[in-house]
Amino acid sequence: MSSRSIEVLRLGQRFVRDDRTLTHLCLVSRALGAESIYLEDAEKKVTGTLEEVNKTWGGDFKAILGVPWRKVIRGAKEEGRIVVHLTMYGVPIQDVAEKLRGLDKILLVVGGPKVPGKVYHEADYNVSVTSQPHSEIAALAIALHEIQSGEELKRTFRKSRLRILPSARGKRVVEN
């Protein structure tokens, strides 16, 4: 398993808070190999949901609430993390994927409905997943997949209460 560390930052302002989108960003980050997500503004219930998911399905993915984006980016840079901002205006991910795969520590930044202009300057890379508008959840999933070359699909989660036995039909779940 790779020793690469990926954290996620979701930029967000109070007046457009959407807890369902935030929960999905958490679930996608967790399932696809990130170790934590910073949410500038989210209800406590988002972390409650995640704790339940961790208890049932394993791992120790964390959501960290309420830290302003500038502070998250500053902290990331101080610890040598490379800041990769996902935006439809950036360079195509297929052109930089090889470089991104070589990085040990990454902060992947996704926006909401409005992204402050400064983020584009603070980022080490501004990266697009197609040059068409779509969704932060989709962009995040594809970026995580590209950066980890699909290795994240084979990941197992430690200390789960339940485990799925993949099956062509029906649902097979066992207790650990």
Ligand SMILES: C[S@@+](CC[C@H](N)C(=O)[O-])C[C@H]1O[C@@H](n2cnc3c(N)ncnc32)[C@H](O)[C@@H]1O
């Ligand atoms: C609904 S979009 C709104 C973007 C907004 N118009 C802006 O200022 O960039 C929310 C977020 O989804 C992500 N996103 C949407 N389309 C993307 C694309 N084609 N490539 C990469 N990220 C994208 C970006 O992180 C963006 O900030």
